[in-house]
Amino acid sequence: MEYLILIAVLVVAGLIVGGFLLLRPGRTRPRPPAEEPTEERRGGATVADEAEGTAPTLERAPPTEAPAPPPTVEIEKPPPGAGRLVRLRARLARSQNAFGKTLLGLLSRETLDDDAWEEIEDTLITADMGAAVAAQVTDELRTRVQVLGTRDAAEVRALLKEELVKQIGPDLDRSLDTGPHGGRPAVLMVVGVNGTGKTTTCGKLARVLVGDGRTVLLGAADTFRAAAADQLETWGTRVGAQVVRKDEGADPASVAFDAVKQGIDTKVDAVIVDTAGRLHTKTGLMDELGKVKRVVEKQAQVDEVLLVLDATTGQNGMQQARVFAEVVNVTGVVLTKLDGTAKGGIVVQVQRELGVPVKLVGLGEGPDDLAPFEPEAFVDAILGD
Ligand SMILES: Nc1nc2c(ncn2[C@@H]2O[C@H](COP(=O)(O)OP(=O)(O)OP(=O)(O)O)[C@@H](O)[C@H]2O)c(=O)[nH]1
Known part of the structure; x- marks a missing residue:
């Protein structure tokens, strides 16, 4: 019995002490989370209010000047490819x-x-x-x-x-496969050492094709240099060609894949793929270009592999050309910068060494300074009238 009384006393004392502690003033309570605005407020009315038409009529701030519309790019109509060499x-x-x-x-x-x-x-x-x-x-x-x-x-x-x-070689086949076949666009891969004029050639070639009435998509698979994609985009915008690009350092093969896919989906006539093809090592080059080609071939055949060579580099250029020819099956050569050298004989040498015809020549930095190669017109220009 005495035990029971003792327990009851202890319980009552515990309750008194507990109650005192709980009700003590100045105790910190957990704060409610700060009110987070859920809707954008405009002069006291919410977006939802405005949508509902129940917003109070408020004096509105004077309208700010509307942002300038993006500059409209006029699509150019380049001249056709035929007869360009004579003009140049x-x-x-x-x-x-x-x-x-x-x-x-x-x-x-x-x-x-x-x-x-x-x-x-x-x-x-x-x-x-x-x-x-x-x-x-x-x-x-x-x-x-x-x-x-x-x-x-x-x-x-x-x-x-x-x-x-x-x-x-007046009888060599210098035609370019640029038309769609089997419901798929023609695919042209442009390869070569950096600085030879690859990106420029892609842009100029797009102009030649557009001038000939074709629709073109450009794939910026030279992901080594961000400026190359920018450059290509500018070329594309000018003639209304679509451009597929990714961030600098992206896998070139994935850009090429997406470009061809988009080309098939949008039913363009030709897809031109610019590549980086840095000559670090032959195996590295083979890996990169080989992969780009394999990946493209999952969707469409690669119709042309155009090797861009700088005519001013002489024997050095020839050596690089041989490496590329061993790595990919080159179908045509583009000789650039022929306007800056007296070494026109390189046309003969390069064809002999590689067993591939020169199909295009670059004759300046202007947008229409790329011409289909015509042996007679070329020799006439060299010899003068
Ligand atoms: N004079 C002359 N310059 C050219 C010709 N073709 C290209 N160029 C110039 O050569 C320079 C290099 O051209 P790019 O197209 O950037 O060369 P690239 O091979 O793509 O170089 P990377 O992107 O670094 O691999 C540019 O200044 C072009 O304007 C040509 O036929 N004649």
């Missing part, structure tokens, strides 16, 4: 003048002795034609001049033209 012949004539003039000057000399023929051969070599071809051209010319028996300027010019055109 003045530029070619200027850079190759020494070559043609020297040859014609030598051939019209009073006496054509061994020294003169040696000079002719040297001139051809200096123009990057390659020693073997230069010797062959010189021998053939020598025989024909002797058979002809005269050295009338027009006749000599005609002979020289014939020999040069023969070396360049």
